[in-house]
Amino acid sequence: MGGPVPQAADALVRKLQSQSELSEQDVQRVRELPVIVKTLGPGEPVVREGDRPNHCGLIISGLAYRCKFTDEGKRQILSLHIAGDVPDLQSIYLHVMDHDVRAQTHCTIGLIPHQPLRELLDRCPSVMRILWRETLVEGAILREWIINVGRRNAERRLAHMLLELYRRMEAVGLASDFKFALQMTQAELADATGLTVVHINRVLRVLREAGIMEFRKNLVNVLDRHRFIQVADFSPVYLHQHPAL
Amino acid sequence: MGGPVPQAADALVRKLQSQSELSEQDVQRVRELPVIVKTLGPGEPVVREGDRPNHCGLIISGLAYRCKFTDEGKRQILSLHIAGDVPDLQSIYLHVMDHDVRAQTHCTIGLIPHQPLRELLDRCPSVMRILWRETLVEGAILREWIINVGRRNAERRLAHMLLELYRRMEAVGLASDFKFALQMTQAELADATGLTVVHINRVLRVLREAGIMEFRKNLVNVLDRHRFIQVADFSPVYLHQHPAL
DNA sequence: CGGTGGTTTGATCAAAATCAAGTGAGGTGG
């Protein structure tokens, strides 16, 4: 647990600017938000289902995920989050958390208290608009996740999930050249795709033996881009990464 | 296709008020939005993937759904929408549609042009906040849809989907007493749950023969509420229907 | 009265789950 760090909101500013134009004044106001920096180890919760947090957690570095459990104890990973994301932003207006947010890797999180954030948003509709837009993009990503889990077979499902993550990491400079570091275990990949560990293991083998991609030593490496995109059934429109369009 | 109707935005006003307090002035401004009323027959699109609409579609009556297709032509229904919803609200800030929105039943839709809506939102942060909140709740519903499709078996999946729809309809006075009208075909239920028609038919039979629920003549009728809720693995927190909490 | 769209049922098949049993790499403590 650390103290307030003025520059901690930078990851947020960068994210906001990447999608839309922010005025100098707005940037300044975002930077002035009080932020408490905190680090979390793998698996540690940012917030849990049922919590009523009074702050949001901006991811400064690391990978985090949302998850939820059935009454039979099965886990589903609902989304993955990278630097610049605020996975529990909803808690600003929805008071009870309906899912967990957890660090997947070691993470640096910036805790932003709701009160000053709400005040900022009420004063600066342009900032509110940009964050709302983020929520809308996130909705689009959730919908793609639904069709992924609901209608694609295991290979396509896994490939799609990985390619989406790659494209998002690439957009913020965390990956390039169709390679990226990924600390997820096969069990976590299973929970993200709605499959089992055993089956994920087999699918990885099939993709590897087909020369399409490999996942070794925590590194995803796409060997045949064209075929990878094809098996993933991936079209990037839903990521809405080109705000002008 | 009809002309402008001043009272058409009422469904929206009611929805907004049900969740949060709106000032008289804000209500007035929402009512003054220009709205073109239009009716659509079953299956007709409100917007399609790839469109760049310049208006949003408020559902005044009827049931609509979002859907998306894989490259193999499989369809996934992503969400269901009832009176008061604006399923393509995202188009106000995300210019290219990444999915279809279609009328499921005969629908009355109020088309609200983006430009005056954007102006209203910039002038009234409280209205923007409420619509953003709607987007956040919708995100929560999408996440529950993911765990439903990813981790629940066919019976639970179908029961959960129906119970969610019931609870939402109940909240706006469209259903009560654990019964509701539903014109969906079994093929549509299949596309919503990520199953096949044949299997939906069998699951409906199992639920019927177990005395849990029946679906006949376009009417869903829950016979054993306790067991239905249990089978559905349903907990309503994620609907965030009690804004005060 | 034949056509069409939706439902139902049976038979068979396939994808993925489950069960079971290793392997292998780090990490810890005796």
Place this chain on the structure above:
DNA sequence: CCACCTCACTTGATTTTGATCAAACCACCG
């Protein structure tokens, strides 16, 4: 330093769930 433990990964055998294929059936409608 090595024995051992744990956690992740891997592989095989078997089972289950739900998909696919095929054929009726049924109600409504022009």
